[in-house]
Amino acid sequence: MLLWRIGRHLLSIAGIVLLGGLISATLVRFAPGFDTDEHQFDPHLSAESVRALQESRSGEHNVLRYYTSYLQGALHGDLGVSHALGQPVRTLLRDRWPVTLKVAGIGLLMGWLLATALAFAVSLTRFAAYEILGTTVSGAFLCIPAAVLALLSVIFNAPGYLAIAFIVFPKIYRYTRNLLAKAYGMPHITAARARGLGELRILFWHVLPVAGPQMIALAGITVSIALGASIPVESLCGLPGIGQLAWQAALARDLPLLVNLTALVTLVTLLANSSADVIVYMVRSREA
Amino acid sequence: MNAARTLACAVMLIVCAASLAAPWLASAGYAKQFREAPGSPPSRQHLLGTDEIGRDRFARVLYGTRISLLLAPAAALISTLLAALVGGLAGYLGGAWLRLATGLTDLFLSLPWLFLLITVRAILPLNVSPVFSVMITFLILGLLGWAASARVLCTSAQSLRSSDFVVQARASGLHGSRLFFVHVLPNLKPVLYAQFWISIPVFILSEANLGILGLGVAEPLPSWGSLLRELEGLVSFREEPWRLVPLLLLIVVMTSFQMLLSKEEVAV
Numbered sequence: 001m002l003l004w005r006i007g008r009h010l011l012s013i014a015g016i017v018l019l020g021g022l023i024s025a026t027l028v029r030f031a032p033g034f035d036t037d038e039h040q041f042d043p044h045l046s047a048e049s050v051r052a053l054q055e056s057r058s059g060e061h062n063v064l065r066y067y068t069s070y071l072q073g074a075l076h077g078d079l080g081v082s083h084a085l086g087q088p089v090r091t092l093l094r095d096r097w098p099v100t101l102k103v104a105g106i107g108l109l110m111g112w113l114l115a116t117a118l119a120f121a122v123s124l125t126r127f128a129a130y131e132i133l134g135t136t137v138s139g140a141f142l143c144i145p146a147a148v149l150a151l152l153s154v155i156f157n158a159p160g161y162l163a164i165a166f167i168v169f170p171k172i173y174r175y176t177r178n179l180l181a182k183a184y185g186m187p188h189i190t191a192a193r194a195r196g197l198g199e200l201r202i203l204f205w206h207v208l209p210v211a212g213p214q215m216i217a218l219a220g221i222t223v224s225i226a227l228g229a230s231i232p233v234e235s236l237c238g239l240p241g242i243g244q245l246a247w248q249a250a251l252a253r254d255l256p257l258l259v260n261l262t263a264l265v266t267l268v269t270l271l272a273n274s275s276a277d278v279i280v281y282m283v284r285s286r287e288a
Numbered sequence: 289m290n291a292a293r294t295l296a297c298a299v300m301l302i303v304c305a306a307s308l309a310a311p312w313l314a315s316a317g318y319a320k321q322f323r324e325a326p327g328s329p330p331s332r333q334h335l336l337g338t339d340e341i342g343r344d345r346f347a348r349v350l351y352g353t354r355i356s357l358l359l360a361p362a363a364a365l366i367s368t369l370l371a372a373l374v375g376g377l378a379g380y381l382g383g384a385w386l387r388l389a390t391g392l393t394d395l396f397l398s399l400p401w402l403f404l405l406i407t408v409r410a411i412l413p414l415n416v417s418p419v420f421s422v423m424i425t426f427l428i429l430g431l432l433g434w435a436a437s438a439r440v441l442c443t444s445a446q447s448l449r450s451s452d453f454v455v456q457a458r459a460s461g462l463h464g465s466r467l468f469f470v471h472v473l474p475n476l477k478p479v480l481y482a483q484f485w486i487s488i489p490v491f492i493l494s495e496a497n498l499g500i501l502g503l504g505v506a507e508p509l510p511s512w513g514s515l516l517r518e519l520e521g522l523v524s525f526r527e528e529p530w531r532l533v534p535l536l537l538l539i540v541v542m543t544s545f546q547m548l549l550s551k552e553e554v555a556v
Contacts, residue, residue, distance in 0.1 A: 020399050143542035145493045147500035148535060151519045228402035232497055236520070247501065250406045258407050265400040273398075 005281060009274040016270055018071075021263040026063050070259065079260050084252030089260045092245060097264075100241035103234065104226040107164025111222070114165065115172035116215075123180040123207075124199055134177060138170035147232035160237040167229040168222050175218050179211040186210065213280040220276030224269040296547035303541055307354035314347030319508040329528070336530045339518065343508075349534055352510035356492055357541070359426040364487035366430025368437060368480055372473075375438030379445025380472050389442060396435035404432055405494065406503055421506035425498060429491045437483040444479045448472050489545040496538065512538050 073080060079089040118137075122130045141149075146167045153163040183189065184207060192202050230243030238244075242261060249257035306313060315333055316322070326342040328334060336345035378389030408428050416424070448454055449472070457471050492512070498504040499513015500520075507514065515534035522531055 016395055016398050019395055023395075023399065023404075139543065139546055140539070142546065143539045144535075145496040145500065145513075145516070145538075147497045148516055148519065151500065151516075151522075155519070155522055155524065224400065228400055231402050231406060232501060235501060246403055247406065250503070262400060262403050262407070265403055266398055269400060270398055 002278070002282065002285075006278060009277065013267065013270040013274060017263050017267045020266040021070075021259050022063075022067050066255075067259075070256070080256035082249070082254050082257045084248060084254040084257070089256055092257070093242065093260065093264060096240060096242045096245050099239055100227070100230050100234065100243060103161045103239055103241060104164055104223075104230050107161035107229075107233075108168060108222060108226045110161065110165035111168035111226075112172055112219075115169045116176055119173055119176040119180055120203075122177060123184060124203065134173060138173045141166050141170040142174075145232075146229045147236060150233040150236040153233075154237055160233045160239050163233045163237070164226050164229050167233075168225050171225065172218065172222060176211075176215060179214055180207060183207045183210040213283055216276050216279050216283070217273075218276075220273035223272035227265050227269065292547045296544035299540060299544045300548070303353060303537070303544075304357060307350050307357060310347065310350035310354060314344065314350050316344045316347050318348045318351040318510050319343065320347075330530050336533055337528070340521075345530070345533070348510040348515060349537065352512055352515045352534065353537065353541075355422060355505060355509065356495060356512040359422060360488050360491040360495065361484075363426040363430035363433070363491040364484050366427065367434040367487050367491075368484045370431070370434035371437035371441050371483060372476065372480055374434065375441035376445045376473065376476055377468070378438075379442040380449055380468050382446070382449060386442070386446070389438065393435045393439045393442070396432075397439070401432065402497070405429070405498065406501065408432070416506060418506045418509040421504075422509060422511070425495060425504055426491070429494050433487060433491065433494075437487065440483060441476060441479055444476055445472060448475055485545075485549055489542055492538070492542065492545075 070080060077090065079093070081088055082092060085092060115138075118130070118134045121127075122134050144152075146163070149163040149166050150160070152158075153160060186206075189202060189206055192206055197205075227243075230241060231246055232243075233239065234241045234243035235247040242264070245257065246261045246265075248254075249261060310318075320343065322328075322334070322338055322342040322344065324342070325334070325338050327340050328338045328342075330337045334344050334346065336349065338344055339348070374389050374392065378385045405428065454467070454471055457467055462470070495504055495511060496513040496516055499511055500516050502517070504513035505511040512534055516538070518531055519535065522528065525532065
């Protein structure tokens with residue numbers, strides 16, 4: 001059953017990644033201005049060079065043909081060459097991915113630690129001061145755009161992962177707080193308290209089994225949020241990760257890079273969500 | 289309405305009224321350059337000083353607020369209508385339509401939204417006019433931001449499909465579009481309104497992110513995103529604290545939105 005579930009997830013991931021790549025290629029192709037290359041406006045280029053530049057992109061005009069040839073190349077490990085940077089996309093992704101993995105990974109870990117610590121403190125102690133602190137702080141961070149948090153981290157000379165931590169923190173805190181509040185409001189928890197069970201025992205035996213699976217599902221979603229946040233954070237903080245690469249590719253209308261980046265980030269997001277689904281399934285089947 | 293909501297309403301009204309009264313409140317237009325005073329500190333003539341090319345910051349904040357606050361609801365309207373069309377109809381029709389809509393929303397929710405957004409926004413023509421850039425920015429936001437609302441509407445429409453009054457209407461001989469428009473859609477209104485209001489702050493933040501990255505509203509038109517871009521050159525808050533006014537305004541408006549939306553609506 002578990003193997004079937006994993007297999008089904010992998011199949012749907014492959015389908016969505018392929019479709020996602022096709023959608024991004026189509027969007028780029030049909031967006032107005034696709035034919036305009038900034039280099040064409042370079043006054044140093046001759047008419048012949050401009051024509052050669054236009055011809056070099058002629059293969060991208062038919063989306064299906066472009067995407068089919070891209071997939072054929074991808075099967076052999078060739079992801080194409082970046083127009084703007086003049087380097088193989090595979091090399092660019094290989095060099096940039098570890099930076100994003102580190103920044104987004106540490107940011108996510110910090111965000112989760114901060115948010116869950118505060119949510120558990122609020123739920124366990126039930127101090128009004130903690131509740132007000134949590135609501136105010138998470139509310140304030142929800143109101144600030146990710147790019148502003150990145151700019152603030154530059155002004156305060158703080159590391160980029162701190163910006164990512166504060167971007168994911170309010171969402172994790174509010175969701176976890178709501179889950180814990182719901183779990184603590186269940187009748188069997190009141191009964192357990194009436195019988196004199198300690199708060200920690202109630203938390204580990206009665207609250208976490210209820211709230212845990214949904215928190216694991218949230219973990220998958222926060223990976224997507226952190227990867228999205230990596231664009232402004234890496235661009236503004238000058239971190240050479242895939243977020244910054246996506247930014248450069250978007251400005252340079254670099255189709256091969258954009259398609260690969262969209263497919264890669266979609267793949268990672270889906271893998272994170274599917275892993276969370278499988279873990280939740282395993283936890284629930286063990287409980288049953 | 290509790291005190292916090294009343295306060296939030298009052299704040300929103302003041303901000304909207306001030307932005308609409310920009311031509312009377314500001315000493316100059318948003319694009320007028322005072323070339324003798326670039327980067328000047330606040331004075332009686334320029335309440336928030338001038339920017340690097342001598343434009344009055346106060347005027348730009350007022351006009352920028354007008355653009356962000358008027359066009360985010362427009363984007364929210366587009367996304368809500370799309371969500372109603374895809375989610376509402378699929379939930380009502382069921383069967384293959386439902387499976388198709390679920391697959392489509394799953395696909396859109398799985399795609400990295402910000403990656404798609406900057407991709408589409410960045411490939412506009414280089415000679416795009418400022419007004420066109422405003423329209424296209426919010427059109428893209430509306431067209432790409434419908435999936436989450438569609439899923440909510442789909443679930444609501446599904447539950448309505450099997451409700452007593454719809455079954456009774458069907459038994460009375462009402463079918464097709466008439467049943468949908470007369471009985472289903474009016475009952476989806478509360479969900480549609482909620483999705484519309486929830487989308488507005490999301491689109492305001494998205495525009496701000498795009499603007500800071502240089503992909504939002506084109507110069508010389510101001511918006512909160514392009515105004516926040518000025519923070520990029522700031523070294524410390526003590527140097528020119530008046531440059532933080534757009535950020536404070538954004539935080540105040542977003543907090544007001546949070547207060548106006550109920551707890552259930554803003555839950556992740």
